[in-house]
Amino acid sequence: RSIARHPLTWVIILISLALVYPSGTIKPELLSLGFMTITVWLYFQIRSIGESARYLVYIFPLILVLWANTHGGFFLSAPFFAMVAIGELLNRKFSPQLSMPPGLQLHFFIALLLCVIAIFITPYGYEMPFDIVKLVIQNQEEYFLGRISAYRPTYLLNAPPYYLLDYLIIAMLIFIFLVWQQIKNGKTDWVVILVFITYCTLFVQMARITSFLGPVFLFIGLDLLAHKESSWAWPNSLTNKSILTAVCITIFAILGWRTISSNSCFRIQDQISQMLDIRSKTISVEAEYIAQNLSEDKIGNLYNDGGYLIYKLWPDKLVMIDPRYFPFENWIKDYFEQFADAKNIAKFIKKYPADYWLIRYEKPKVFQWFFKSAEWELLFLGPKAGIFAPKSTDKIETVISRDITEMHDIWEITNVLISSLKMNNFKLAHTVHEAALNNLNQNCPKHKTFTNEIARTINGYEAFNNGNFKQAAELLSQISIHFRVYARAVSAYMILAEQEFKSGNYYIARTLIAKAFALLPTKLITDIYNMAVADWHYRHYEKEASHNTNDGLRWQKLIQVIIENKQLIPKD
Numbered sequence: 001r002s003i004a005r006h007p008l009t010w011v012i013i014l015i016s017l018a019l020v021y022p023s024g025t026i027k028p029e030l031l032s033l034g035f036m037t038i039t040v041w042l043y044f045q046i047r048s049i050g051e052s053a054r055y056l057v058y059i060f061p062l063i064l065v066l067w068a069n070t071h072g073g074f075f076l077s078a079p080f081f082a083m084v085a086i087g088e089l090l091n092r093k094f095s096p097q098l099s100m101p102p103g104l105q106l107h108f109f110i111a112l113l114l115c116v117i118a119i120f121i122t123p124y125g126y127e128m129p130f131d132i133v134k135l136v137i138q139n140q141e142e143y144f145l146g147r148i149s150a151y152r153p154t155y156l157l158n159a160p161p162y163y164l165l166d167y168l169i170i171a172m173l174i175f176i177f178l179v180w181q182q183i184k185n186g187k188t189d190w191v192v193i194l195v196f197i198t199y200c201t202l203f204v205q206m207a208r209i210t211s212f213l214g215p216v217f218l219f220i221g222l223d224l225l226a227h228k229e230s231s232w233a234w235p236n237s238l239t240n241k242s243i244l245t246a247v248c249i250t251i252f253a254i255l256g257w258r259t260i261s262s263n264s265c266f267r268i269q270d271q272i273s274q275m276l277d278i279r280s281k282t283i284s285v286e287a288e289y290i291a292q293n294l295s296e297d298k299i300g301n302l303y304n305d306g307g308y309l310i311y312k313l314w315p316d317k318l319v320m321i322d323p324r325y326f327p328f329e330n331w332i333k334d335y336f337e338q339f340a341d342a343k344n345i346a347k348f349i350k351k352y353p354a355d356y357w358l359i360r361y362e363k364p365k366v367f368q369w370f371f372k373s374a375e376w377e378l379l380f381l382g383p384k385a386g387i388f389a390p391k392s393t394d395k396i397e398t399v400i401s402r403d404i405t406e407m408h409d410i411w412e413i414t415n416v417l418i419s420s421l422k423m424n425n426f427k428l429a430h431t432v433h434e435a436a437l438n439n440l441n442q443n444c445p446k447h448k449t450f451t452n453e454i455a456r457t458i459n460g461y462e463a464f465n466n467g468n469f470k471q472a473a474e475l476l477s478q479i480s481i482h483f484r485v486y487a488r489a490v491s492a493y494m495i496l497a498e499q500e501f502k503s504g505n506y507y508i509a510r511t512l513i514a515k516a517f518a519l520l521p522t523k524l525i526t527d528i529y530n531m532a533v534a535d536w537h538y539r540h541y542e543k544e545a546s547h548n549t550n551d552g553l554r555w556q557k558l559i560q561v562i563i564e565n566k567q568l569i570p571k572d
Contacts, residue, residue, distance in 0.1 A: 001048070001226035007248035008233055012174060012221035015254060018167040020214035022207065028307065029211060032073030037215040038079055039063055043084060044219045046108075051101040055478055057111040064118035068128070071322070073433055074119065075132050076212050079198045081112055087191030098189045132328035145423065154204050163258060164210060167204060170251065171217045178224035181231040192220045238431045286382040286402045287312040293380075294389075300354030303340070303365060303387070309358075320354060344368045360385040361415035364422070381428065383407050408439040409448060417454060421461045421485075429458045453479055464488055469495045473512075477519060490516040490527075497534065497546055508536040514553055532558035 003009050023029045035293025047052040060081075090110070091099035100108060119129050125562035137273040154164050175196055182189055195216055204211040228234045235241050283305050290299065290313065297317045301309055313319070321328055321335060328335070331352070338348040342365035349357075350536065356379070359367045370376045370388040380387040380403045407413050413436050433454045440447040460475030470494040476489035493516035501509040513531050520527060533554040562569070 014219035023211035060112035061118040083194040090190035296355030300357035510534040
């Protein structure tokens with residue numbers, strides 16, 4: 001279309017890539033991204049060729065057959081085909097110069113009818129489309145959509161390195177700039193308007209479907225840019241050309257700076273190797289251990305892990321759940337409420353038994369339940385999860401994967417560190433620290449701070465276990481909330497406060513409790529009571545001390561809080 005040298009072409013391509021950035025990891029969504037790209041490209045290719053492309057339209061139902069048997073995202077092609085069909089009919093009436101030729105249009109609508117048939121050609125027959133429609137209509141947010149991060153609103157991802165809403169706004173501005181050129185020239189393309197608005201609307205609904213806007217904006221933007229007649233995007237004067245080029249270069253510079261600043265601690269080859277390394281994104285190490293060492297065939301697992309487990313272990317082993325909905329709709333409520341939320345794990349695993357359980361560290365309540373259980377023991381510790389087996393009469397030693405020493409992701413390192421400390425496994429904690437020192441770029445201030453806090457956290461926990469509560473409180477109270485160690489710091493302060501209180505040092509006890517109180521993300525009723533008792537004793541028995549402490553923690557106010565929240569008072 002002779003637009004390759006136009007600077008706006010490359011801005012459109014860059015923004016399209018930015019819009020699909022969250023889908024750029026090795027997971028099934030890549031397949032839907034690929035099929036959507038082919039589908040949108042094929043439509044605009046057919047439209048640009050014209051009448052002689054009438055038989056190419058029958059590729060659409062073939063794409064749908066492959067797509068429906070590959071990934072559930074095929075359903076998000078339905079709005080595209082629907083808006084294209086409506087847009088073509090509107091173009092035929094109001095913008096005939098932009099409409100498909102009548103013969104081509106006839107074949108196109110026949111192909112659309114075949115697309116409807118194509119989505120039923122799967123092993124599930126009518127069940128899969130039916131259940132997807134039912135899920136959308138029922139919108140079971142409480143037990144499903146609201147509990148999976150990928151189904152949450154897109155605005156939650158408007159932060160480094162995604163900035164999805166920012167890129168959406170840029171895409172919308174470019175679209176308005178380009179489509180207005182057609183409208184003012186009396187050529188309103190209803191296809192591009194309806195498709196773009198529809199996928200912008202879908203884009204903001206949930207993070208899971210953001211990748212579909214990228215291909216749509218890419219080919220719509222390039223198609224609109226190719227209409228050069230009387231377009232502001234193709235100015236004649238050198239001044240206007242320079243201004244447009246400067247704007248495009250500025251957008252490039254801003255996006256480049258954002259990418260560099262959000263990834264400044266990583267070398268580009270590290271970024272690429274992490275993206276292409278499926279082991280860094282999945283529970284592959286744990287799955288390999290299961291395949292090689294465990295003969296039983298029923299795996300208890302978390303929702304997000306089932307897809308990879310099926311890929312790696314099927315048909316030799318059975319997986320409890322995976323990231324689909326319709327096979328599990330009769331009991332997925334039990335899974336989320338009883339198991340994933342750790343409200344009644346014992347009841348759940350009795351009703352839905354497994355031979356062993358693979359639990360990720362990022363589910364700390366579930367992980368700790370199994371670790372503390374008298375019926376289960378920790379068999380294996382991998383970089384992502386632990387494997388628990390029924391407790392045997394023979395004492396076993398937990399196997400620690402060597403892959404833990406290769407961890408290079410801050411979130412992954414954090415999860416393993418916190419779990420190791422909660423298990424009082426300081427050998428594992430020091431191994432994690434060594435992995436952070438060896439695998440993170442220590443020239444990066446953020447990474448150096450992170451590794452220093454790991455060391456301080458481990459020292460704080462060791463001090464607590466050795467009875468040095470003062471040192472533990474000092475160390476752990478300075479740690480970033482990233483490690484979620486304030487509970488142990490609060491415990492250290494409260495132990496010290498109790499010692500001072502029993503010795504009659506009420507002011508010191510009050511000061512220590514106030515420090516603990518400041519650390520609590522939520523103020524528990526028992527801690528409010530302890531603070532009130534310490535303050536009352538300080539003000540009644542330490543006459544020589546100053547009673548002008550006015551930090552909002554006077555016992556009268558605290559007692560009033562307790563009275564107002566008496567339903568929270570523990571029954572024991």
